[in-house]
Every structure is written in C-alpha cells, then in structure tokens.
Amino acid sequence: MATLSTPNHAVEQFAEQVKQANLDKQTIQITGNQSKVPLRNEDLNGDPVQELNISNYSGIIEYEPAELVVTVKAGTPLTELQAALAERNQMLAFEPPDYGNSTIGGTYAVGLTGPSKPFRGILRDFVLGTKMIDGQGRQLGFGGKMIKNVAGYDVSRMLVGSKGSMALITEMSLKVIPLAIEVTYCIEMPENEAILLMNKMAGTALPMTGGAYYQGRFYYRVAGEHSLQTNQVGVRECDNSIWLTLNPFRPELEAGEKLWRVDVESTNPAIENTIAVGMGGTRRWVASPHKPNHPYVTLWQTRFAPRHNDTPCVQKIKLGLRDVFDPNHIFKQL
Amino acid sequence: MDVIQALTDAITTKNVLSSVESCRPYECDGLSAYREKPLAVALPDNVEQVKAVLRICKQYKVPVITRGSGTGLAGGTLPLKDGVVLGLSKLSEIIKIDPLQRIAVVQPGVRNIAVSQAVEKYGLYYAPDPSSQIACSIGGNVAENSGGVHCLKYGLTVHNVLSIKVLNMDGEESNFDEKDDGIDLLALMNGSEGLLGVIVEIKLKLLPKPEAAQLVMAAFHSVSDCADAVTSVLEQGIIPAGLEMMDKFSLMAAEEFAKVGYPTEAEALLLCEVDGSHAQVQTDAKRVADILSQKGAYKITVSQSEKERIALWQGRKNAFPAVGRFSPDYYCMDGTIPRNKLAFVLEEIDRLSGIYGLKVANVFHAGDGNLHPLILYDANKEGELQLTEKFGTEILNLCVDVGGTITGEHGVGVEKLNSMCHQYNTPELEIFHGIKAVFDDTGLLNPGKAVPTLHRCAEVGQMHVHNNQLPHPHLERF
Numbered sequence: 156m157a158t159l160s161t162p163n164h165a166v167e168q169f170a171e172q173v174k175q176a177n178l179d180k181q182t183i184q185i186t187g188n189q190s191k192v193p194l195r196n197e198d199l200n201g202d203p204v205q206e207l208n209i210s211n212y213s214g215i216i217e218y219e220p221a222e223l224v225v226t227v228k229a230g231t232p233l234t235e236l237q238a239a240l241a242e243r244n245q246m247l248a249f250e251p252p253d254y255g256n257s258t259i260g261g262t263y264a265v266g267l268t269g270p271s272k273p274f275r276g277i278l279r280d281f282v283l284g285t286k287m288i289d290g291q292g293r294q295l296g297f298g299g300k301m302i303k304n305v306a307g308y309d310v311s312r313m314l315v316g317s318k319g320s321m322a323l324i325t326e327m328s329l330k331v332i333p334l335a336i337e338v339t340y341c342i343e344m345p346e347n348e349a350i351l352l353m354n355k356m357a358g359t360a361l362p363m364t365g366g367a368y369y370q371g372r373f374y375y376r377v378a379g380e381h382s383l384q385t386n387q388v389g390v391r392e393c394d395n396s397i398w399l400t401l402n403p404f405r406p407e408l409e410a411g412e413k414l415w416r417v418d419v420e421s422t423n424p425a426i427e428n429t430i431a432v433g434m435g436g437t438r439r440w441v442a443s444p445h446k447p448n449h450p451y452v453t454l455w456q457t458r459f460a461p462r463h464n465d466t467p468c469v470q471k472i473k474l475g476l477r478d479v480f481d482p483n484h485i486f487k488q489l
Numbered sequence: 490m491d492v493i494q495a496l497t498d499a500i501t502t503k504n505v506l507s508s509v510e511s512c513r514p515y516e517c518d519g520l521s522a523y524r525e526k527p528l529a530v531a532l533p534d535n536v537e538q539v540k541a542v543l544r545i546c547k548q549y550k551v552p553v554i555t556r557g558s559g560t561g562l563a564g565g566t567l568p569l570k571d572g573v574v575l576g577l578s579k580l581s582e583i584i585k586i587d588p589l590q591r592i593a594v595v596q597p598g599v600r601n602i603a604v605s606q607a608v609e610k611y612g613l614y615y616a617p618d619p620s621s622q623i624a625c626s627i628g629g630n631v632a633e634n635s636g637g638v639h640c641l642k643y644g645l646t647v648h649n650v651l652s653i654k655v656l657n658m659d660g661e662e663s664n665f666d667e668k669d670d671g672i673d674l675l676a677l678m679n680g681s682e683g684l685l686g687v688i689v690e691i692k693l694k695l696l697p698k699p700e701a702a703q704l705v706m707a708a709f710h711s712v713s714d715c716a717d718a719v720t721s722v723l724e725q726g727i728i729p730a731g732l733e734m735m736d737k738f739s740l741m742a743a744e745e746f747a748k749v750g751y752p753t754e755a756e757a758l759l760l761c762e763v764d765g766s767h768a769q770v771q772t773d774a775k776r777v778a779d780i781l782s783q784k785g786a787y788k789i790t791v792s793q794s795e796k797e798r799i800a801l802w803q804g805r806k807n808a809f810p811a812v813g814r815f816s817p818d819y820y821c822m823d824g825t826i827p828r829n830k831l832a833f834v835l836e837e838i839d840r841l842s843g844i845y846g847l848k849v850a851n852v853f854h855a856g857d858g859n860l861h862p863l864i865l866y867d868a869n870k871e872g873e874l875q876l877t878e879k880f881g882t883e884i885l886n887l888c889v890d891v892g893g894t895i896t897g898e899h900g901v902g903v904e905k906l907n908s909m910c911h912q913y914n915t916p917e918l919e920i921f922h923g924i925k926a927v928f929d930d931t932g933l934l935n936p937g938k939a940v941p942t943l944h945r946c947a948e949v950g951q952m953h954v955h956n957n958q959l960p961h962p963h964l965e966r967f
C-alpha cells in the first residue's frame with residue numbers, strides 16, 4: 156500500500172539478499188521451517204542454491220479481535236499464532252494442518268486447509284492482504300486489513316499456493332473467526348453410504364463444520380446449538396481429536412504404497428484404495444503404488460510433486476505471471 | 490470489410506447493434522454521469538458466438554468492453570467510441586443444479602436472484618446478495634467480486650465460486666478451479682473487472698437456508714456509540730448475518746420512503762440480523778439485544794415474525810432511492826475503513842460536506858467497515874458534478890489514510906482511477922499492468938479501466954503534493 160511505512164531492518168535485509176542474488180545470478184530457495192520441503196542444495200540444473208530462511212521473522216504485528224483481523228510475520232509458527240488467537244476466543248477458520256513446526260508463511264505458500272473446507276472456506280478465502288518482496292527485491296503490498304477490498308487485482312489471494320516461486324511473503328493479514336464450540340458424532344456404515352449421507356446432511360440447516368469417513372465410521376462435526384443427534388440409531392458422540400488424526404493426515408503405509416491426495420466433487424463415489432475421506436467428501440486419501448485416475452491428484456511425499464497437468468493456455472499464463480513477479484528467475488522452482 | 494460487417498456475418502444481424510438509437514441503453518452503466526456511444530454492441534446467443542466476437546475484434550484491433558447487466562457503479566462498462574460492447578445478457582441459462590452436491594453451474598448472464606429462486610425448492614440459496622440482485626448478472630458479480638448485506642458471515646462472490654470458464658482474446662477457453670494446483674487464478678479473476686478475460690461459465694456454491702433469522706433494531710443518540718456497540722457484538726463472538734448502520738439523514742429518508750417505524754429522532758440506527766438454528770437464533774438475538782443496550786442503545790426492537798423482520802429491512806434496502814428523493818442526483822461512494830476509525834471518518838466527511846456545500850447521507854455495512862456515503866448534487870448546476878467528484882476523491886483518500894481502501898465492493902472502473910494512485914505505489918501498479926499483459930497481450934479487453942497508467946499517477950501525484958502538503962498530515966501513515 157502507498158505511503159511511508161517505517162523501514163524494517165529484517166525485511167530490508169531480505170530485500171538486499173534478493174537484489175544481490177540478481178547481480179550474482181544466484182538461485183534462492185525460500186524456507187520456513189522446512190516442515191514440508193526439505194532444502195535441496197542445488198536447483199534443477201545442478202547449480203548451487205542459496206537459502207533464504209524466514210523462520211526468524213516471527214511474531215504478531217497487530218491483532219484487534221473486534222476487527223476480526225490479525226496481521227502476522229510470515230515466519231510465525233502456526234502453534235504460536237493459534238495460541239494467541241485462542242486466548243481471545245478466536246481461531247483460524249481454515250484450520251491449517253500443523254506438521255510440527257509449520258510457519259504461517261509456508262502454509263500460505265502451499266495453500267493448506269483443514270476439515271472445514273466446504274463449510275467455512277479455504278485458506279485463501281481468509282487472506283486480506285500481504286506484504287512481499289518480489290524477484291527484483293522490491294517491497295510490495297497488496298490488499299490490506301479490510302474484509303472487503305476490490306481495489307486492484309487480488310494478488311494476495313492469487314499467490315496462495317505459489318510455493319516460494321514468485322515472491323517472498325513477509326507479512327500477511329488474515330480474517331479470523333470466533334472460536335467455534337463443536338461436537339463430533341460418529342456412526343458405523345459403509346463408505347458409499349457415508350458419502351451420500353454427509354452430502355445430504357450438509358444440505359440441511361444443521362450447522363456442520365466437518366464430514367469424514369475413516370476406518371469404517373462416518374464422522375461429522377457440528378458447531379453451536381443444534382438438534383439432538385444421539386437419538387438417531389447408531390449415532391454417538393465421539394472425540395474431536397479425529398479431526399487432528401486426519402489433519403495433517405500421516406498414515407502408516409505398506410511397503411511399495413504411496414499416499415495420494417485426491418480432490419473430487421463431494422458426491423464422487425468411493426475410490427479404490429481410499430484410506431480416508433475428508434472435507435465433506437471433497438478430499439480422498441488413497442494409498443496405492445499407482446496414481447489414481449482422476450484430474451486433481453497430488454503425490455503426497457516429503458517433497459512436493461507438482462501436478463503439471465495444466466492446459467497449454469493456463470501454463471502460459473502461469474509462466475507469464477512468474478516473469479512478472481520474478482523476471483530473472485531468482486526464486487527456485489519446485 | 491469492416492468490423493461491424495464481420496460481426497454481423499458471424500453472429501447475425503439481429504445480434505449486432507450500431508445505430509445511435511439502438512446503442513443508447515448501452516452508453517453507460519449505473520454510473521450514468523459518464524456516457525459514450527460505442528462503435529457497436531454485440532449480443533451473442535451462445536459461447537461459440539462470444540468466441541467469434543473476440544476473434545473478430547482481435548483481428549480488427551477493436552477494444553472489447555464486456556457487459557453483464559450494466560448495474561456497475563464505477564463505469565466499468567463505459568463504452569469506448571471505437572470499441573465493441575460485448576453484452577452477455579442472452580447467455581442466461583442455468584446449466585445444471587445438483588442439490589446433493591450443493592452447486593449450480595450457470596452462464597454469465599444469469600441474474601443473481603434467479604439462482605436463489607431456482608434452488609429454493611431444495612432449501613438452498615446462493616449467498617452473495619448485492620442490493621442490485623434482481624438485475625445484476627453472475628458474470629458481473631464475479632468480475633466485481635460483489636458483496637451484499639450478508640457477506641460478513643457468508644462471504645463475497647470470491648468465497649462462493651468454485652470454478653469458472655474464461656475466454657481470452659483468441660477465443661481460447663481456460664478453466665480455473667478451486668482445486669487447481671499452484672497459484673490461485675480463480676481468486677485473481679474475481680474482481681478483475683473484465684480486463685483479464687471474458688467469463689462464460691460459473692460453478693457456484695449453494696448453501697442450505699438457515700432455519701431461522703431474527704432482526705434486532707437499535708437506536709442510538711450518537712454515531713460513535715453505535716460504532717462501539719458493533720465492536721462489542723463482534724468482540725463477544727457473534728457474527729451477525731447482517732449488520733447495517735444508517736446515520737440520521739439516511740434513516741429519516743428511509744422512514745419517510747418506506748414507513749416502517751424507524752425512530753426518526755435517533756442519531757444512528759443499527760440493524761443486526763442473526764440466523765441459524767432456532768435455538769441459536771434465540772440465544773444470539775437476546776445476547777445482541779443485551780450488548781446493544783449495555784452499549785447505549787436507547788430503544789431496541791426485536792422482530793417477532795418473519796413479516797416484521799422483512800418489513801424492518803425495507804427501509805434499509807430502499808435507502809438509496811429514499812435519499813435520492815431529496816436531490817436530483819446522488820453519487821455513491823464505496824470506501825472501506827477499519828471500524829475503529831468510523832467516528833473520526835464520519836466527522837471528517839461532515840466537515841468536508843460543509844466546505845463543499847454538498848449534503849451527504851451515510852449508510853454503512855458496519856460489520857465489514859464498508860461505507861457508502863451518498864453525496865447529493867445537481868448535475869444540471871454548472872460545475873457541481875466536478876465538485877462532487879472532487880469531494881468524493883477526498884473521502885476515498887481519507888479512507889486510505891486511515892488504513893482502509895478506496896473500494897470495498899463496487900470496483901475501480903473509470904471512476905476511481907485517480908484514487909488508485911493514492912492507494913498504490915509504482916511497483917505495485919507495474920505488477921498490475923504486468924498481470925494484465927500476461928492475460929491480454931493485445932490490451933483490447935476493457936482498456937483504460939481499473940488500473941491507472943503510471944503517467945496518469947505522475948500527474949495526479951503532482952496534484953497531491955500541491956503546496957508541498959500531504960492531505961491529512963496529522964494522521965499516522967499506514
């Protein structure tokens with residue numbers, strides 16, 4: 156945003172490092188806490204890669220609960236951010252998975268959302284503004300702290316999922332919501348019946364915030380005051396911790412199996428080798444040596460495996476946008 | 490052959506307008522102070538014809554101004570005299586409704602309200618509800634990322650769209666889906682004001698209708714008490730479905746127009762709607778009423794029936810035309826501010842209103858900080874429109890200076906180009922122009938809208954530092 160912001164020493168240093176890399180023709184890999192992407196010391200051409208670690212740039216910059224907005228440095232660990240919000244009876248609506256020490260910046264960069272996805276929305280829905288450093292080392296700001304803001308293209312939401320390949324995110328403002336008081340119920344049934352039921356229930360006035368199928372049980376989560384559930388045959392209350400089992404989902408795999416994240420329409424019938432259904436039916440986790448035959452499949456392993464299934468037209472747009480943000484290709488591509 | 494002939498050959502004579510008379514309805518959008526007769530208006534029947542129009546315009550290097558229903562309030566569809574208006578009103582088919590999956594797939598010309606009407610029988614609705622919803626199109630909603638009175642709880646358009654199909658100037662189609670890997674091009678398209686592509690199909694998220702809703706109406710002796718009360722409601726963990734505030738002028742005008750029993754002696758009126766399960770609504774309505782009275786509301790009415798709830802909304806929903814009756818013309822602003830700056834900003838607007846000699850009525854989406862000051866003026870009075878615009882620009886700059894934005898939901902269009910220079914610096918504007926060029930290297934899609942040229946900002950900048958003084962020097966800069 157325009158106007159004079161106070162110079163920020165740490166951010167200045169990041170910007171310097173990026174500018175210098177332009178002069179040295181040096182590739183940079185942005186890292187948070189590397190909970191997702193382990194650092195590789197060379198790029199695709201085998202040239203050395205310099206690390207730009209943002210995990211020390213951490214902490215809450217501004218938080219006014221009544222404005223429903225928190226502004227945070229990108230290196231802030233999720234646990235720290237979530238604890239600060241919980242203290243004021245608020246939370247991140249998108250319930251990001253915490254792989255141990257994930258930062259909010261890394262979570263933004265990979266665009267990870269939890270079980271409430273179809274009910275409350277995805278990570279980018281809650282991004283109001285970001286400050287960043289582009290590939291030329293310029294400090295930029297897009298959006299702001301407003302829940303509504305349509306001035307200029309929505310760059311802060313667009314860069315969700317950019318995986319450190321277009322800009323270094325230094326700060327972001329996120330919309331927060333009141334801490335939800337939730338109860339989980341479960342009932343035993345076959346997978347296809349559960350998929351049907353979770354869709355049917357999501358179309359009723361029941362305030363649902365989660366729907367999943369795991370190890371033979373249909374789980375659903377409800378927020379706030381609602382009609383009695385346990386008077387229905389087979390339904391019982393169970394522990395909320397199931398949502399942490401599924402988010403992040405870290406199953407034990409058999410030898411030779413791989414974990415596939417499959418995103419589908421919520422009503423998609425059961426997919427072969429599925430070991431968990433989440434997000435109201437829109438997310439399927441498949442354990443198999445072979446890639447499931449669906450359009451939105453990601454291999455889930457210690458390293459990102461980008462899908463690269465864009466049409467030529469979309470590919471051209473993505474490459475073009477990368478050049479806009481990082482014309483000299485300083486930031487490492489995965 | 491000229492472009493009009495080529496269009497006629499491609500999409501038939503009945504779908505191409507070019508006479509002064511036939512083009513008249515397309516000369517402007519909701520910002521009627523700006524008008525221009527386009528070279529021609531193309532009204533394709535289907536997506537194949539849209540592609541043909543784009544290819545022809547590219548071949549003849551003719552600008553394309555995409556138009557939905559033309560209800561935009563920022564001049565986003567203002568024609569160019571050498572450009573073609575691409576009107577999508579005939580693409581008005583609801584392609585698919587899947588009640589189980591809770592989605593609808595629609596063409597861009599479908600009116601907003603038509604979606605909710607079509608899915609009502611399933612107990613579902615489409616949440617974003619701009620006040621213009623009986624007329625505005627879903628394509629226009631996506632292009633503007635429109636909001637409505639319920640967006641604090643249910644989100645803007647961007648939060649309720651699952652995928653879109655978009656054409657570029659070559660007529661090539663791309664699909665942007667929420668499930669896509671990598672950067673979020675779907676989010677980028679929301680609010681891109683017709684500069685990045687022509688949206689020809691939209692998959693919408695549908696929500697179950699809440700079981701119950703109740704409206705709490707509260708009257709205050711001062712605007713700042715009312716603003717504080719809003720803060721308390723949100724602080725205590727209630728997210729109302731709607732939270733609207735009116736100042737004295739608007740509430741009096743609304744009451745005179747709609748006769749719904751608003752307390753005309755109040756300085757500020759708050760309408761707070763809660764929805765959800767019956768039990769939740771009862772609890773929340775009571776909590777809201779308690780909080781508001783603790784925070785100085787001197788009169789509180791809680792709707793006791795659906796009929797009463799709808800009646801109480803009528804005044805607010807008609808606030809614009811109601812205020813409009815007091816003046817030949819009015820100009821609607823759309824700045825958004827942090828709520829805690831509300832009292833200050835309203836005082837400043839009042840002060841400026843005195844200086845400019847123009848009356849202002851304020852309606853306010855209080856929950857999300859979106860202000861709609863309505864400046865009353867008379868376009869027939871020499872120079873009054875220019876004066877109004879200048880006043881408007883000052884209000885928007887003020888919004889930016891307190892940490893807000895120049896537009897919450899109406900978009901930049903042609904109207905707020907100068908204010909964009911105030912909100913963004915050169916590198917950000919360069920990025921915007923870069924993005925535009927990636928999607929549209931011809932520069933033919935809605936040129937001159939939404940993002941000011943650097944040249945223009947240089948000139949505006951010279952205006953701003955007039956007398957070497959920044960506006961509002963006493964304010965901290967954000």
Ligand SMILES: Cc1cc2nc3c(=O)[nH]c(=O)nc-3n(C[C@H](O)[C@H](O)[C@@H](O)COP(=O)(O)OP(=O)(O)OC[C@H]3O[C@@H](n4cnc5c(N)ncnc54)[C@H](O)[C@@H]3O)c2cc1C
Binds near residue numbers: 188258260261460
């Ligand atoms: C075993 C395991 C497997 C996983 N597999 C996958 C997978 O296949 N695909 C997937 O998407 N996720 C996967 N994850 C999740 C994910 O990679 C991380 O957990 C992420 O959420 C962690 O944040 P971080 O701070 O540790 O980021 P890091 O792991 O350090 O970085 C994650 C990505 O974000 C970028 N980044 C970090 N901070 C910034 C910043 N401030 N600005 C710009 N870019 C930044 C990095 O360049 C990198 O591309 C996996 C996690 C684990 C533990």
Ligand SMILES: Cc1cc2nc3c(=O)[nH]c(=O)nc-3n(C[C@H](O)[C@H](O)[C@H](O)COP(=O)(O)OP(=O)(O)OC[C@H]3O[C@@H](n4cnc5c(N)ncnc54)[C@H](O)[C@@H]3O)c2cc1C
Binds near residue numbers: 559597628631632688
């Ligand atoms: C009385 C009144 C009340 C209003 N209330 C609200 C409100 O509460 N909230 C709100 O947000 N807005 C409101 N508006 C503004 C306006 O209705 C919205 O901006 C609406 O979304 C515009 O839709 P439209 O179909 O009329 O679009 P148009 O005015 O035809 O076009 C708007 C912009 O979108 C582009 N566009 C249109 N269709 C497409 C497409 N298919 N592909 C690409 N670009 C396209 C155009 O080029 C233009 O830039 C109001 C307007 C009026 C007149």
